[in-house]
Amino acid sequence: MKHHPIFQKANIWQRDLINRAVVAPMSRVSATADGLTTDEMVDYYSAFANGGFAVIITEGIYTDIYGSQSYNNQPAIINADQRRSWAKVTRAVHRSPSLIFAQLMHGGALSQCSENTLAPSALQPVGTKAVAYGGEGSFPVPKEMDLTDIQRMQQGFIDSAINAHKAGFDGIEIHGANGYLLDQFLTPELNLRKDRYGGTIENRFRVIAEIIADIKSSVPSNFIVGLRVSEGKVNNLTYRWADGIETARELAKEIKKSQPDFVHVAVQTGEWERDSFFGEGISLASVIRDTTGVPVIANGGFHHLDKAETALNNNHADLLSIGRAALADSHWVVKTLNGLPLIPFHRDMLWPEATLSHTRKIIKELNLENN
Numbered sequence: 368m369k370h371h372p373i374f375q376k377a378n379i380w381q382r383d384l385i386n387r388a389v390v391a392p393m394s395r396v397s398a399t400a401d402g403l404t405t406d407e408m409v410d411y412y413s414a415f416a417n418g419g420f421a422v423i424i425t426e427g428i429y430t431d432i433y434g435s436q437s438y439n440n441q442p443a444i445i446n447a448d449q450r451r452s453w454a455k456v457t458r459a460v461h462r463s464p465s466l467i468f469a470q471l472m473h474g475g476a477l478s479q480c481s482e483n484t485l486a487p488s489a490l491q492p493v494g495t496k497a498v499a500y501g502g503e504g505s506f507p508v509p510k511e512m513d514l515t516d517i518q519r520m521q522q523g524f525i526d527s528a529i530n531a532h533k534a535g536f537d538g539i540e541i542h543g544a545n546g547y548l549l550d551q552f553l554t555p556e557l558n559l560r561k562d563r564y565g566g567t568i569e570n571r572f573r574v575i576a577e578i579i580a581d582i583k584s585s586v587p588s589n590f591i592v593g594l595r596v597s598e599g600k601v602n603n604l605t606y607r608w609a610d611g612i613e614t615a616r617e618l619a620k621e622i623k624k625s626q627p628d629f630v631h632v633a634v635q636t637g638e639w640e641r642d643s644f645f646g647e648g649i650s651l652a653s654v655i656r657d658t659t660g661v662p663v664i665a666n667g668g669f670h671h672l673d674k675a676e677t678a679l680n681n682n683h684a685d686l687l688s689i690g691r692a693a694l695a696d697s698h699w700v701v702k703t704l705n706g707l708p709l710i711p712f713h714r715d716m717l718w719p720e721a722t723l724s725h726t727r728k729i730i731k732e733l734n735l736e737n738n
Contacts, residue, residue, distance in 0.1 A: 386700060393693075637690070
Protein backbone atom coordinates (compact mmCIF):
# COMPACT_ATOMS: atom_id res chain seq x y z
CA MET A 368 0.00 0.00 0.00
CA LYS A 369 2.85 2.42 0.76
CA HIS A 370 3.82 2.31 -2.95
CA HIS A 371 0.41 3.50 -4.15
CA PRO A 372 0.81 6.89 -5.92
CA ILE A 373 -1.65 8.70 -3.63
CA PHE A 374 0.66 8.01 -0.69
CA GLN A 375 3.82 9.23 -2.42
CA LYS A 376 5.49 12.46 -1.37
CA ALA A 377 5.41 15.43 -3.72
CA ASN A 378 7.05 18.83 -4.01
CA ILE A 379 4.37 21.31 -5.10
CA TRP A 380 4.24 25.08 -4.54
CA GLN A 381 7.83 24.77 -3.29
CA ARG A 382 6.45 22.77 -0.36
CA ASP A 383 7.26 19.19 0.51
CA LEU A 384 3.90 17.40 0.77
CA ILE A 385 3.72 14.20 2.80
CA ASN A 386 1.44 12.59 0.19
CA ARG A 387 -1.07 13.47 -2.54
CA ALA A 388 -4.27 13.18 -0.48
CA VAL A 389 -6.39 16.30 0.02
CA VAL A 390 -9.47 16.82 2.17
CA ALA A 391 -12.22 18.14 -0.08
CA PRO A 392 -14.25 21.14 1.13
CA MET A 393 -17.46 20.03 2.88
CA SER A 394 -20.09 22.35 4.34
CA ARG A 395 -20.66 21.48 8.00
CA VAL A 396 -23.21 24.10 9.20
CA SER A 397 -21.45 24.29 12.57
CA ALA A 398 -20.08 27.82 13.01
CA THR A 399 -21.69 30.31 15.38
CA ALA A 400 -24.55 32.50 14.19
CA ASP A 401 -22.08 35.34 13.57
CA GLY A 402 -19.67 33.26 11.50
CA LEU A 403 -17.06 32.33 14.11
CA THR A 404 -15.36 28.94 14.17
CA THR A 405 -15.84 26.83 17.29
CA ASP A 406 -13.71 24.45 19.37
CA GLU A 407 -15.62 21.64 17.66
CA MET A 408 -14.39 22.94 14.29
CA VAL A 409 -10.81 23.18 15.57
CA ASP A 410 -10.99 19.50 16.52
CA TYR A 411 -12.62 18.61 13.20
CA TYR A 412 -9.92 20.17 11.01
CA SER A 413 -6.96 19.15 13.17
CA ALA A 414 -8.18 15.54 13.06
CA PHE A 415 -7.54 15.46 9.30
CA ALA A 416 -4.00 16.69 9.88
CA ASN A 417 -3.44 14.06 12.56
CA GLY A 418 -4.98 11.51 10.20
CA GLY A 419 -2.30 12.04 7.57
CA PHE A 420 -3.81 14.26 4.86
CA ALA A 421 -1.25 16.47 3.09
CA VAL A 422 -3.67 19.32 2.34
CA ILE A 423 -6.95 20.36 3.93
CA ILE A 424 -9.41 22.64 2.15
CA THR A 425 -11.99 24.17 4.43
CA GLU A 426 -15.71 24.31 3.90
CA GLY A 427 -16.92 27.35 1.98
CA ILE A 428 -16.29 30.57 3.94
CA TYR A 429 -18.46 33.55 3.08
CA THR A 430 -16.74 36.75 2.11
CA ASP A 431 -19.00 39.78 2.55
CA ILE A 432 -22.17 41.02 4.24
CA TYR A 433 -23.97 41.89 1.00
CA GLY A 434 -25.26 38.51 -0.10
CA SER A 435 -22.40 36.00 -0.06
CA GLN A 436 -23.68 33.85 2.84
CA SER A 437 -24.99 30.49 1.64
CA TYR A 438 -26.59 29.10 4.79
CA ASN A 439 -27.03 29.84 8.47
CA ASN A 440 -24.12 28.83 10.72
CA GLN A 441 -21.68 29.15 7.85
CA PRO A 442 -18.22 30.44 8.86
CA ALA A 443 -16.99 33.81 7.59
CA ILE A 444 -13.64 35.57 7.41
CA ILE A 445 -14.77 39.17 7.04
CA ASN A 446 -13.88 40.77 10.38
CA ALA A 447 -11.13 40.53 13.00
CA ASP A 448 -13.10 38.26 15.34
CA GLN A 449 -13.76 35.77 12.56
CA ARG A 450 -10.11 35.94 11.48
CA ARG A 451 -8.92 35.25 15.02
CA SER A 452 -11.28 32.29 15.33
CA TRP A 453 -9.80 30.77 12.15
CA ALA A 454 -6.29 31.31 13.55
CA LYS A 455 -7.14 28.73 16.22
CA VAL A 456 -7.87 26.25 13.43
CA THR A 457 -4.69 26.93 11.46
CA ARG A 458 -2.51 26.72 14.57
CA ALA A 459 -3.99 23.33 15.45
CA VAL A 460 -3.54 22.00 11.90
CA HIS A 461 0.05 23.23 11.70
CA ARG A 462 1.08 21.06 14.63
CA SER A 463 1.23 18.46 11.86
CA PRO A 464 2.95 18.88 8.46
CA SER A 465 -0.37 19.45 6.64
CA LEU A 466 -1.23 22.58 4.67
CA ILE A 467 -4.63 24.22 5.06
CA PHE A 468 -6.41 26.38 2.47
CA ALA A 469 -9.46 28.57 3.09
CA GLN A 470 -12.15 28.10 0.48
CA LEU A 471 -13.69 31.51 -0.26
CA MET A 472 -17.29 31.27 -1.40
CA HIS A 473 -20.20 33.44 -2.54
CA GLY A 474 -23.51 31.59 -2.71
CA GLY A 475 -25.13 33.89 -5.25
CA ALA A 476 -28.56 32.72 -6.36
CA LEU A 477 -28.17 29.42 -4.47
CA SER A 478 -28.18 30.84 -0.96
CA GLN A 479 -30.15 28.60 1.39
CA CYS A 480 -30.79 31.36 3.92
CA SER A 481 -31.62 34.53 1.98
CA GLU A 482 -34.59 35.67 -0.05
CA ASN A 483 -32.59 38.63 -1.39
CA THR A 484 -30.00 36.94 -3.55
CA LEU A 485 -27.60 38.15 -6.24
CA ALA A 486 -26.64 36.64 -9.59
CA PRO A 487 -25.22 37.67 -12.96
CA SER A 488 -28.76 37.52 -14.39
CA ALA A 489 -32.24 37.54 -12.84
CA LEU A 490 -33.01 33.87 -13.48
CA GLN A 491 -34.66 31.63 -10.91
CA PRO A 492 -32.46 28.59 -10.18
CA VAL A 493 -33.83 25.15 -10.96
CA GLY A 494 -34.43 22.69 -8.14
CA THR A 495 -35.15 23.32 -4.49
CA LYS A 496 -33.17 24.31 -1.43
CA ALA A 497 -31.35 21.67 0.65
CA VAL A 498 -32.97 20.63 3.92
CA ALA A 499 -29.62 19.43 5.32
CA TYR A 500 -28.34 23.00 5.07
CA GLY A 501 -31.43 24.65 6.51
CA GLY A 502 -33.11 25.42 3.20
CA GLU A 503 -36.75 24.89 2.28
CA GLY A 504 -38.77 25.38 -0.90
CA SER A 505 -37.82 27.01 -4.18
CA PHE A 506 -35.02 29.49 -4.71
CA PRO A 507 -36.10 33.12 -5.19
CA VAL A 508 -35.45 35.06 -8.36
CA PRO A 509 -32.13 36.84 -7.73
CA LYS A 510 -31.31 40.46 -8.40
CA GLU A 511 -29.15 40.95 -11.49
CA MET A 512 -25.89 42.38 -10.20
CA ASP A 513 -24.92 45.86 -11.31
CA LEU A 514 -21.30 46.96 -11.52
CA THR A 515 -21.32 48.20 -7.94
CA ASP A 516 -22.53 44.78 -6.77
CA ILE A 517 -19.77 43.09 -8.76
CA GLN A 518 -17.03 45.37 -7.47
CA ARG A 519 -18.25 44.93 -3.89
CA MET A 520 -18.32 41.15 -4.33
CA GLN A 521 -14.79 41.11 -5.77
CA GLN A 522 -13.50 43.26 -2.93
CA GLY A 523 -14.99 40.77 -0.49
CA PHE A 524 -12.90 37.98 -1.99
CA ILE A 525 -9.77 40.15 -1.88
CA ASP A 526 -10.26 41.27 1.73
CA SER A 527 -11.08 37.71 2.81
CA ALA A 528 -7.91 36.40 1.17
CA ILE A 529 -5.89 38.99 3.08
CA ASN A 530 -7.63 37.94 6.29
CA ALA A 531 -6.93 34.28 5.48
CA HIS A 532 -3.24 35.04 5.18
CA LYS A 533 -3.30 36.91 8.49
CA ALA A 534 -5.13 33.97 10.09
CA GLY A 535 -2.29 31.62 9.20
CA PHE A 536 -3.70 29.80 6.19
CA ASP A 537 -1.20 28.52 3.63
CA GLY A 538 -3.44 29.65 0.80
CA ILE A 539 -6.98 30.06 -0.46
CA GLU A 540 -9.26 28.37 -2.95
CA ILE A 541 -11.63 30.61 -4.91
CA HIS A 542 -14.92 28.72 -5.24
CA GLY A 543 -15.84 28.99 -8.90
CA ALA A 544 -17.72 25.68 -9.06
CA ASN A 545 -20.88 23.76 -8.25
CA GLY A 546 -23.39 26.38 -9.34
CA TYR A 547 -22.48 29.10 -6.84
CA LEU A 548 -21.99 32.74 -7.84
CA LEU A 549 -18.73 32.61 -9.78
CA ASP A 550 -19.87 29.46 -11.57
CA GLN A 551 -23.10 31.28 -12.41
CA PHE A 552 -20.98 33.86 -14.25
CA LEU A 553 -19.18 31.06 -16.11
CA THR A 554 -22.34 29.18 -17.12
CA PRO A 555 -23.84 30.51 -20.39
CA GLU A 556 -27.40 29.46 -19.52
CA LEU A 557 -27.18 31.46 -16.26
CA ASN A 558 -25.29 34.50 -17.53
CA LEU A 559 -27.25 36.53 -20.09
CA ARG A 560 -25.34 39.76 -19.53
CA LYS A 561 -24.47 42.07 -22.42
CA ASP A 562 -21.62 43.89 -20.67
CA ARG A 563 -17.93 42.96 -20.18
CA TYR A 564 -18.94 40.13 -17.81
CA GLY A 565 -21.22 38.28 -20.24
CA GLY A 566 -21.19 36.71 -23.68
CA THR A 567 -17.85 35.15 -24.60
CA ILE A 568 -15.99 32.76 -22.31
CA GLU A 569 -13.34 35.47 -21.90
CA ASN A 570 -15.98 37.90 -20.64
CA ARG A 571 -17.70 35.34 -18.42
CA PHE A 572 -14.36 34.36 -16.84
CA ARG A 573 -13.31 38.00 -16.43
CA VAL A 574 -14.86 38.36 -12.97
CA ILE A 575 -12.71 35.47 -11.72
CA ALA A 576 -9.58 36.62 -13.53
CA GLU A 577 -9.86 40.03 -11.87
CA ILE A 578 -10.29 38.44 -8.43
CA ILE A 579 -7.22 36.24 -8.92
CA ALA A 580 -5.10 39.16 -10.11
CA ASP A 581 -6.16 41.44 -7.27
CA ILE A 582 -5.63 38.78 -4.62
CA LYS A 583 -2.17 37.94 -5.96
CA SER A 584 -1.22 41.61 -5.81
CA SER A 585 -2.47 41.86 -2.21
CA VAL A 586 -0.79 38.85 -0.54
CA PRO A 587 2.82 37.59 -0.37
CA SER A 588 4.06 35.67 -3.41
CA ASN A 589 4.34 32.42 -1.45
CA PHE A 590 0.68 32.51 -0.43
CA ILE A 591 -1.10 29.91 -2.58
CA VAL A 592 -4.08 31.09 -4.65
CA GLY A 593 -6.16 28.36 -6.29
CA LEU A 594 -9.43 28.05 -8.19
CA ARG A 595 -12.15 25.39 -8.03
CA VAL A 596 -14.22 24.67 -11.16
CA SER A 597 -16.81 22.09 -12.21
CA GLU A 598 -19.54 21.32 -14.70
CA GLY A 599 -22.18 19.93 -12.30
CA LYS A 600 -24.19 22.10 -9.92
CA VAL A 601 -25.55 21.34 -6.46
CA ASN A 602 -29.04 22.04 -7.81
CA ASN A 603 -28.44 20.31 -11.17
CA LEU A 604 -26.15 17.32 -10.65
CA THR A 605 -26.11 16.10 -14.25
CA TYR A 606 -25.45 19.45 -15.95
CA ARG A 607 -22.82 19.22 -18.71
CA TRP A 608 -21.60 21.86 -21.13
CA ALA A 609 -23.40 21.76 -24.47
CA ASP A 610 -20.11 22.03 -26.37
CA GLY A 611 -18.33 19.56 -24.11
CA ILE A 612 -14.59 19.38 -24.62
CA GLU A 613 -14.50 22.62 -26.63
CA THR A 614 -15.84 24.54 -23.65
CA ALA A 615 -13.32 22.76 -21.43
CA ARG A 616 -10.47 23.82 -23.69
CA GLU A 617 -11.69 27.42 -23.87
CA LEU A 618 -12.05 27.58 -20.08
CA ALA A 619 -8.57 26.10 -19.63
CA LYS A 620 -7.09 28.79 -21.86
CA GLU A 621 -8.70 31.52 -19.74
CA ILE A 622 -7.48 29.86 -16.54
CA LYS A 623 -3.95 29.74 -17.95
CA LYS A 624 -4.02 33.50 -18.55
CA SER A 625 -4.99 34.17 -14.92
CA GLN A 626 -2.19 31.95 -13.53
CA PRO A 627 -3.70 30.46 -10.37
CA ASP A 628 -1.36 28.28 -8.31
CA PHE A 629 -3.66 25.29 -8.71
CA VAL A 630 -7.00 24.26 -10.13
CA HIS A 631 -9.36 21.99 -8.20
CA VAL A 632 -11.68 20.16 -10.59
CA ALA A 633 -14.82 19.07 -8.75
CA VAL A 634 -17.32 16.38 -9.73
CA GLN A 635 -20.57 17.15 -7.96
CA THR A 636 -21.86 13.56 -7.99
CA GLY A 637 -18.63 11.92 -6.87
CA GLU A 638 -18.60 9.84 -10.07
CA TRP A 639 -15.35 10.93 -11.73
CA GLU A 640 -15.43 8.68 -14.79
CA ARG A 641 -19.12 9.14 -15.52
CA ASP A 642 -19.36 12.90 -15.10
CA SER A 643 -15.89 14.23 -15.93
CA PHE A 644 -14.85 12.58 -19.19
CA PHE A 645 -15.26 13.66 -22.81
CA GLY A 646 -14.27 10.30 -24.29
CA GLU A 647 -10.93 8.80 -25.32
CA GLY A 648 -9.51 9.03 -21.82
CA ILE A 649 -9.77 12.83 -21.70
CA SER A 650 -11.18 14.36 -18.51
CA LEU A 651 -11.83 17.97 -17.57
CA ALA A 652 -8.92 17.66 -15.12
CA SER A 653 -6.54 16.43 -17.82
CA VAL A 654 -7.58 19.19 -20.24
CA ILE A 655 -6.90 21.85 -17.59
CA ARG A 656 -3.63 20.23 -16.48
CA ASP A 657 -2.31 19.87 -20.02
CA THR A 658 -3.31 23.40 -21.02
CA THR A 659 -2.34 25.38 -17.93
CA GLY A 660 0.68 23.50 -16.64
CA VAL A 661 -0.37 24.26 -13.05
CA PRO A 662 -0.97 21.58 -10.39
CA VAL A 663 -4.45 20.05 -10.61
CA ILE A 664 -6.48 18.55 -7.80
CA ALA A 665 -9.09 16.09 -9.06
CA ASN A 666 -12.19 15.04 -7.16
CA GLY A 667 -14.70 12.23 -7.52
CA GLY A 668 -14.61 9.06 -5.45
CA PHE A 669 -10.84 8.72 -5.08
CA HIS A 670 -11.08 6.75 -1.86
CA HIS A 671 -11.38 3.90 -4.38
CA LEU A 672 -7.69 3.27 -4.83
CA ASP A 673 -7.89 1.80 -8.32
CA LYS A 674 -9.53 5.01 -9.49
CA ALA A 675 -6.91 7.08 -7.65
CA GLU A 676 -4.09 5.15 -9.30
CA THR A 677 -5.56 5.74 -12.76
CA ALA A 678 -5.98 9.48 -12.17
CA LEU A 679 -2.42 9.97 -10.94
CA ASN A 680 -0.57 7.58 -13.24
CA ASN A 681 -2.41 8.74 -16.38
CA ASN A 682 -1.67 12.43 -15.80
CA HIS A 683 -5.16 13.62 -14.96
CA ALA A 684 -4.08 15.22 -11.70
CA ASP A 685 -1.25 15.89 -9.27
CA LEU A 686 -3.34 15.61 -6.10
CA LEU A 687 -6.67 13.97 -5.27
CA SER A 688 -9.34 15.33 -2.96
CA ILE A 689 -11.48 13.01 -0.87
CA GLY A 690 -14.82 14.03 0.60
CA ARG A 691 -17.26 11.57 2.13
CA ALA A 692 -14.69 8.93 3.04
CA ALA A 693 -12.69 11.61 4.87
CA LEU A 694 -15.81 12.93 6.55
CA ALA A 695 -16.61 9.45 7.85
CA ASP A 696 -13.04 8.75 8.95
CA SER A 697 -10.58 11.63 9.38
CA HIS A 698 -7.77 9.07 9.70
CA TRP A 699 -8.42 7.62 6.24
CA VAL A 700 -4.79 8.07 5.13
CA VAL A 701 -3.15 6.51 8.19
CA LYS A 702 -5.64 3.68 8.41
CA THR A 703 -5.51 2.85 4.70
CA LEU A 704 -1.71 2.85 4.71
CA ASN A 705 -1.64 0.47 7.65
CA GLY A 706 -4.49 -1.81 6.58
CA LEU A 707 -6.70 -0.81 9.50
CA PRO A 708 -10.51 -0.93 9.35
CA LEU A 709 -12.17 2.29 8.28
CA ILE A 710 -15.37 3.92 9.45
CA PRO A 711 -17.59 3.64 6.34
CA PHE A 712 -19.59 6.58 5.04
CA HIS A 713 -23.32 6.36 5.68
CA ARG A 714 -25.89 8.70 4.14
CA ASP A 715 -27.39 9.43 7.53
CA MET A 716 -24.15 11.18 8.54
CA LEU A 717 -25.37 14.15 6.47
CA TRP A 718 -29.12 13.67 6.79
CA PRO A 719 -31.37 15.32 7.83
CA GLU A 720 -28.63 17.78 8.83
CA ALA A 721 -24.96 18.13 7.92
CA THR A 722 -23.60 19.41 11.23
CA LEU A 723 -20.53 18.05 12.98
CA SER A 724 -22.56 17.04 16.02
CA HIS A 725 -25.06 15.13 13.88
CA THR A 726 -22.31 13.20 12.11
CA ARG A 727 -20.76 12.19 15.44
CA LYS A 728 -24.18 11.18 16.74
CA ILE A 729 -24.82 8.90 13.75
CA ILE A 730 -21.40 7.27 14.03
CA LYS A 731 -22.14 6.51 17.67
CA GLU A 732 -25.71 5.29 17.03
CA LEU A 733 -24.64 2.97 14.21
CA ASN A 734 -21.66 1.78 16.24
CA LEU A 735 -19.51 2.49 13.21
CA GLU A 736 -16.43 3.48 15.18
CA ASN A 737 -15.84 -0.17 16.05
CA ASN A 738 -16.29 -1.58 12.52
